Amino acid sequence: MTKLSVNINKVAVLRNSRGGNNPDVTRAAIDAQRFGAEGITVHPRPDERHIRYSDVREIKKIITTEFNIEGNCREQKFVDLVLETRPDQVTLVPDALGQITSNHGWDTVANKGYLKEIVSVFQKENIRVSIFVDSIVEMITGAKETGTDRVELYTESFATEYLKNKEKSVEKYIAAARKAHELGLGVNAGHDLDLRNLKFFKQNIPYLDEVSIGHALICDALYLGFENAIQMYKRQLAE
Template identity: 85%
Template sequence: MENEIQKFEVYIWKPKQTKLSVNINKIAVLRNSRGGNNPNVTQAAIDAQRFGADGITVHPRPDERHIRYSDVREIKKIITTEFNIEGNCREQKFIDLVLEVKPDQVTLVPDAIGQITSNHGWDTIKNQDYLKEMVAVFQKENIRVSIFVDPIVEMVEAAKTTGTDRIELYTESYATNYLVDKNKAIKEYIKAAHRAQVLGLGLNAGHDLDLHNLKFFKQNIPYLDEVSIGHALIADAIYLGFENTIQMYKRQISEP
């Protein structure tokens, strides 16, 4: 117990250079609403990298209502930073795509078919054996695995037993409650993040993080490896410009 406490204290005060992965799904939504190829999703990935993004995230779904499977293949050809593919590994089509493309990271998300957006993490206790099997499938191909989880210590602990490399904390509840009581909103995330660090898990976060709440999140969890941000960033880019917005988000996770 004493060793674990010592390790816990080291992790609390050891900051990391947090990476910004830009989710470009909403670029694809805009393109698909009109047909054709405007805006060009692949070009958006190229530009996001050129403007300073540390990675590109996509989340293809079976109906391809935003990112298409063909987009994923095209982006792989031009990626110069990290490539993160999110999705539901219960879909064989998704598994096949990831194994074909071989991104740097796959994030396993328990979406239901037709779900508008991700709205919960995995029950890593109930699905422990299944997730262990899926983690091994991707790691065999040297793909880093991250499991999408709610900020619950027990779910973090069960995620560790699957062999996953990282977890991604689902941050909707933090974002929703931030304007009400930011200290209360962050409390469970700090606990879950600390436990992940003690267990040796890498730590990502995403969902509804924006220019208002991101800096406080990073300040309280300084050892965060990566944030994946799409909707808010793309919405801000309409008013602020794509390059400027990416730089603004990067400053939120780099400034003390």
């Protein structure tokens, strides 16, 4: 079964736009897992423009499902937070400072030495590591050489191509997933997956362990309700 991890960053964006604690980010995490999400994802950034570091600490206290923290491991503050809170999984994303959203994966070949070192830092604390990568077979092979447990396939190009040519949109993702499985790596995916394209992606990508979805799901929740939106996404992932 492919698990659904709900990224609650956008709940924090709404809260931060007004100040105070409405909506309550910690409650959103509790409700998401109560409504059926198999995981909660957060992506703190240095400017804390959405999820704050304090949010991560509070969520860790109450979380009973899988907790995934993603972010740029070149930021020592991020590394310290992950080691302090010890989530089930850390996803390493090569964000630049001030970047609006993640828009590329790691070059696992050029950065192999660094990634191998940082992966071991987290694994020593029994934290599963996933590396955010573009769906290029060479990057999957490079990821394996870092010692990571999983890769997360960056799916923005799939979502864009899906609207033009469904079959072509998944070709490189199928190859990447098969290569990852062949090498013994778990396969996650995320970015721009939504109710239009998720079922097709799930049906075509083998060995898919987990998808992380935030922006689209929270947008859908405005119209459908939070619980209903989570259940609708889960149905897209049903075998």
